[in-house]
Amino acid sequence: xxxxxxxxxxxxxxxxxxxxxxxxxxxxxxxxxxxxxxxxxxxxxxxxxxxxxxxxxxxxxxxxxxxxxxxxxxxxxxxxxxxxxxxxxxxxxxxxxxxxxxxxxx
Numbered sequence: 397x398x399x400x401x402x403x404x405x406x407x408x409x410x411x412x413x414x415x416x417x418x419x420x421x422x423x424x425x426x427x428x429x430x431x432x433x434x435x436x437x438x439x440x441x442x443x444x445x446x447x448x449x450x451x452x453x454x455x456x457x458x459x460x461x462x463x464x465x466x467x468x469x470x471x472x473x474x475x476x477x478x479x480x481x482x483x484x485x486x487x488x489x490x491x492x493x494x495x496x497x498x499x500x501x502x
Contacts, residue, residue, distance in 0.1 A: 400427040404441045404453060410463030411456040414473050416500055417445065418453050469501075476501045 399421040405412050412418040422430065430437040442450050456462055466473065480498040487496050 398424075400424055402427045402430060402437075404437060404450075405457040409457040410466045411459045412453055413466060414477070414501055415453065415456065416498070417449060418457075420444075473501045 400423070401419050402422045403409075403413070403419045405418055407413050409418075430440065438450070441453075476499075484496045484498060
């Protein structure tokens, strides 16, 4: 069923909604599982990225001023990631394999 974008802190947390560190690509089954098991989802990010990054993301998720900035900038953010996606597709077409890094919007 393809990949899903799973957010450690839900999409309603605008301070981290568009932060690449707050998400990972999961298959439908894994995404459903972690969505139903928040403790294991939290454990997963801590094991993958460390508790330091988890705490940073938690602070950003709870930062209402950061959330307001993201809401006001949503169209700009979406445009940024569309351009990054096109750049990544071009690299794939040129034969680049593996993870392709991309720039965060902020």
